[in-house]
Amino acid sequence: MELVAVVLLAGCFAAYFVLGGADIGLGMALPYLGRDRAERRQAGGALWPASVVHEGWLLLAVAVLAACFPALVGEVSGGLWAVLVPLLAGWLVRNTGLCWRAAGGGPVCDALVVAGSCLLACGWGWTLASVVDEESVRPAPPVTGAPTAAGVALLFLAHGVSSAALRLTGAPLRRARVLTGQQAGAPSFALTSAVMAALPLLAGHRLPLWENVAHGSVQRLLLPLLICAVPLLLAAQARLRRRSGAPTHCEPCGERPKQP
Template sequence: METLAVALLGFFFVGYVVLGGADLGLGMLLPYLGRNREERHRTVSAIWPLFLANEVWLVAAAGLFIGAFPTLEGEVFSGLMVVFVPLLAGWMIRDAGLWWRAAGSGPAADWLVCGGSWLAAGGWGWLIASLLNDSPTEPTSLGLGAVTTLFVLLLFLAHGLGFAALRLTGTPLARALRLTGRGGRGGRHSLLLTSLVSATLAVLAGARLPLSEHAASDTALTLIVPLSLAALPLLLAAHLWLWRLVSRTGFRLSSL
């Protein structure tokens, strides 16, 4: 059960980093892709409603981490609190901007989306750097943290460009294709490459955690792991259905 719990946790975490990293990258690129109100509206619309489905992967990973590895969870969250605070702040700011944009707010909401995306991406970079540290329950040094965070920021930007090449239309799409290559194939290749790099980085960071040594009791795992396994195909099916629905209908926010 311990091995299965570790594998499920890794799968959920990788799923979020790959999927959530794409919409964070797109939010980071908002000033480049959207030069006016209509273009920003079109760019933000590309994030809807997929960002909600992407965050379910993070919720699933956090829930499994808390339930299956409660002792380690406490050590990680308390030891890395200084890292989690800006990460969560960026996440909330970005999501607030998306909801305000859906409600019809203008430039202020767009800046919240962009600024929150940058702050959350930087938080993820610092968290990954700390997990790669000799002691994954303590913040990393300034040097390693800065280098790793810069790499993650650039990775999310590239990931967002590939996502933009698949989701955007019009002038914002043309701007994205200038950097990814002409045509949908260039965007797909770019997104595939950055997805592989993101997944590899997430696995390397997670592998530093002493998960097996801090697993919950067999009784708890016997309850948690089967429930997580049962939820996994439902999560995959729902995400695939939503992606196909959005791609087919060209979902856009109704209000400018």
């Protein structure tokens, strides 16, 4: 059961960094991809409701941590509150902007999405730096935390732009291809996805998961319930993909054909 819990935790964090990380990076690139209101509306429209579904993997990961590794949750959250608070603040600001956007908000909500996405990406970077530090229950010092946060934020941004090359059309698509290359598509997104998935796995390898696993009876009770959430999230992903469609590139202009 311990192995199942560790694999489930790793899989949920990897899925969030790949799927949710693309949304965060796209939010960071919103001013570049969308130069006017219509273009920003198109680029931002790719974030909602996809980000809600993608964040389900993070919520499931937190639930697995709380259910199967409760002692570790208390130790890490108590020691890393200084980096977790900005991370949560970025998440709240970003989601406020997304919800406001969905309700027809103006430029202010776009600014909230961009600022929240940048803060969230940097927060994840500093958190990962703290986890891999020698003392993983304390925030990483600025000498290592700040460069790591900046580097991880750039990875989020690159992943978001690669995702934009698959999800957008028109001028935002052309701007994304300026950074990813004219032939960018699934290969570039697969490369950035592999890097993003590796981030939480490499950092989580330093956590004392096996030493802090919950009692076997607790796992036998809660773990099956948590596992049942996986097919529900996969079904939500499939439904979201069917609704949004999977448009293909139209050569040589690089535009995607309009849906009938």
